[in-house]
Amino acid sequence: xxxxxxxxxxxxxxxxxxxxxxxxxxxxxxxxxxxxxxxxxxxxxxxxxxxxxxxxxxxxxxxxxxxxxxxxxxxxxxxxxxxxxxxxxxxxxxxxxxxxxxxxxxxxxxxxxxxxxxxxxxxxxxxxxxxxxxxxxxxxxxxxxxxxxxxxxxxxxxxxxxxxxxxxxxxxxxxxxxxxxxxxxxxxxxxxxxxxxxxxxxxxxxxxxxxxxxxxxxxxxxxxxxxxxxxxxxxxxxxxxxxxxxxxxxxxxxxxxxxxxxxxxxxxxxxxxxxxxxxxxxxxxxxxxxxxxxxxxxxxxxxxxxxxxxxxxxxxxxxxxxxxxxxxxxxxxxxxxxxxxxxxxxxxxxxxxxxxxxxxxxxxxxxxxxxxxxxxxxxxxxxxxx
Numbered sequence: 056x057x058x059x060x061x062x063x064x065x066x067x068x069x070x071x072x073x074x075x076x077x078x079x080x081x082x083x084x085x086x087x088x089x090x091x092x093x094x095x096x097x098x099x100x101x102x103x104x105x106x107x108x109x110x111x112x113x114x115x116x117x118x119x120x121x122x123x124x125x126x127x128x129x130x131x132x133x134x135x136x137x138x139x140x141x142x143x144x145x146x147x148x149x150x151x152x153x154x155x156x157x158x159x160x161x162x163x164x165x166x167x168x169x170x171x172x173x174x175x176x177x178x179x180x181x182x183x184x185x186x187x188x189x190x191x192x193x194x195x196x197x198x199x200x201x202x203x204x205x206x207x208x209x210x211x212x213x214x215x216x217x218x219x220x221x222x223x224x225x226x227x228x229x230x231x232x233x234x235x236x237x238x239x240x241x242x243x244x245x246x247x248x249x250x251x252x253x254x255x256x257x258x259x260x261x262x263x264x265x266x267x268x269x270x271x272x273x274x275x276x277x278x279x280x281x282x283x284x285x286x287x288x289x290x291x292x293x294x295x296x297x298x299x300x301x302x303x304x305x306x307x308x309x310x311x312x313x314x315x316x317x318x319x320x321x322x323x324x325x326x327x328x329x330x331x332x333x334x335x336x337x338x339x340x341x342x343x344x345x346x347x348x349x350x351x352x353x354x355x356x357x358x359x360x361x362x363x364x365x366x367x368x369x370x371x372x373x374x375x376x377x378x379x380x381x382x383x384x385x386x387x388x389x390x391x392x393x394x395x396x397x398x399x400x401x402x403x404x405x406x407x408x409x410x411x412x413x414x415x416x417x418x419x420x421x422x423x424x425x426x427x428x429x430x431x432x433x434x435x436x437x438x439x440x441x
Contacts, residue, residue, distance in 0.1 A: 088118035089155040090136035097130020099144070123152045127173070138180030140166070148173025157184050167191040170208045176221070176270070178205040179230075194218075197236045197252040197259065204230030206243075207270070215253050221270055222246035234259050267422040368392055368408055372425035381421045392427060400439055 092111060099111045104122035111117065111132060119125070119134055125142070126149045134142045137157055144150060151169040158164045164185040168177075170192065179190060179201055192199040194208055194216035206229070209217040220243040223229040231244045238258030241250040247265040373394075375385050384395045388405070394414060396402040406412055406427055413430030416423060418439040424430075 087120050089121055089152075089157075090119040090134050092116050092119065092132055093135045094133035094143075095130065097146070098128040099130040099132045100126055102126065119152065121152065121155055125150045125152065136166075136180060138164075138182045138184035140180035140185070141176075141178045142168070143176040145174040148175055150175050162186045162189070165189050165191075167193075169193045170210055170216075171195070172210050172212075174207060174209045176205070176207045177201075179203055194252070196255050196257075197234050200233040200235065202231040202233075204232050206232055213253075215251060217249060217251045218243065219247060219249040219265065220245065267417070267420065369428050370425065371430075372423055381416065381423055381425070383416075383425070394425070402437060402439070404435060 095111050095116070101109045101111065101117050101119065102124040103109070103120065109115070109117040111130075119136075125132065125134065125144055127144045127146055129146055131146060132144050134144075136142070136155060142150065149171040151171060153169060154165050154167040156163075156165045161184055166185050166189065168191070177192065179185075179187065187202055190201040192201060192208075194210055195214040196216045197218070199206070199208070199218060205221040205223065207219045207221065209219075218232065218234050220232055221229055226246065228244055228246045228248075231242065234241050234243065234250050234252065236252055236259065237256040238252075238254075241259040241262055243250060243262060245262075245264065247268055248262050249265050250259045250262055252259045370385070373381065373383055373385050375387075377384050382396050382398050383402075384393075386393050386395070387408075390408060392406050392408055392410075394402070394404040394406070396416075399419065402416075404414060409428065411428040411430060411432040412426075413434040414425040414427070414437065415434060416425070416437045416439075418437070
């Protein structure tokens with residue numbers, strides 16, 4: 056009888072141990088989850104490391120695991136990680152979640168992601184489970200060092216990366232981020248400060264300040280696929296670069312004939328009112344191109360003479376021709392400088408070439424100042440809409 060009780064006790068111990076190991080294995084399986092999809096609409100999916108694709112739909116909302124690829128088509132998703140960090144993807148966006156590891160010691164926790172395409176917004180966690188120095192965000196052309204921050208990245212089909220620092224709930228900078236690559240580093244520490252990185256070895260552009268913009272506008276303004284005309288211009292530029300790389304032996308010197316050169320054709324380079332394309336007005340453009348234009352026009356354009364005439368003027372904030380950021384067409388007419396804009400109403404300002412005038416424009420989609428010859432004599436204030 057005593058022997059039976061001993062055997063029975065051993066059996067019960069084995070059963071308890073088996074049940075404990077079973078429960079432990081379930082907990083370990085659940086621990087694979089590093090976050091949840093808290094918002095979604097439209098077409099989106101998660102792809103596991105092994106290749107399985109999980110479509111996100113109301114009846115099946117998969118948990119997020121390490122090494123997942125989050126991707127949207129005509130849809131959006133928002134992921135909340137265990138430390139309450141948030142990752143939001145707009146349409147046509149792809150992000151690789153390379154590594155998210157939580158340790159009781161935050162200095163040993165890791166978070167690494169690669170923003171591959173489209174527009175994604177990242178807000179670092181509020182629970183302090185990951186040391187900020189251990190958050191690694193990569194784009195095809197840059198690395199982003201996070202210091203407690205809310206920011207967006209947009210990557211177009213050429214791999215150009217636009218990074219914008221967003222404000223906190225009170226309108227103040229949400230933190231500081233450093234955008235770096237082989238060409239250098241730019242620090243963003245003001246709300247809506249932005250920089251763009253075109254290639255791995257070209258330095259990030261100098262910081263520019265976006266105005267009259269909100270996070271919601273950023274989500275809706277970014278168009279990853281450029282218009283056909285823009286794509287054709289890009290392809291043409293790449294083709295020109297390829298031709299310039301040809302070797303000396305590839306040059307056909309018989310192609311050049313100085314007698315065919317007509318110096319009068321240089322006047323065709325002059326921008327006049329006849330060159331204005333009145334249909335070329337679009338504020339839902341690729342914001343990457345708008346920021347690139349801002350970088351060009353915020354620098355002083357000293358002695359920018361109009362080709363084919365002796366007219367010269369100093370302009371800051373715009374250049375001759377169509378300015379993509381402000382939609383102002385700037386051209387010379389009868390010895391004057393004309394600023395023409397036709398977006399939800401017409402603005403036409405005619406100034407003498409030697410005028411010193413400041414044009415302060417605040418309209419939907421643009422807020423900025425253009426200085427003609429220093430802008431010391433008078434100021435023209437234009438407010439339109441809203």
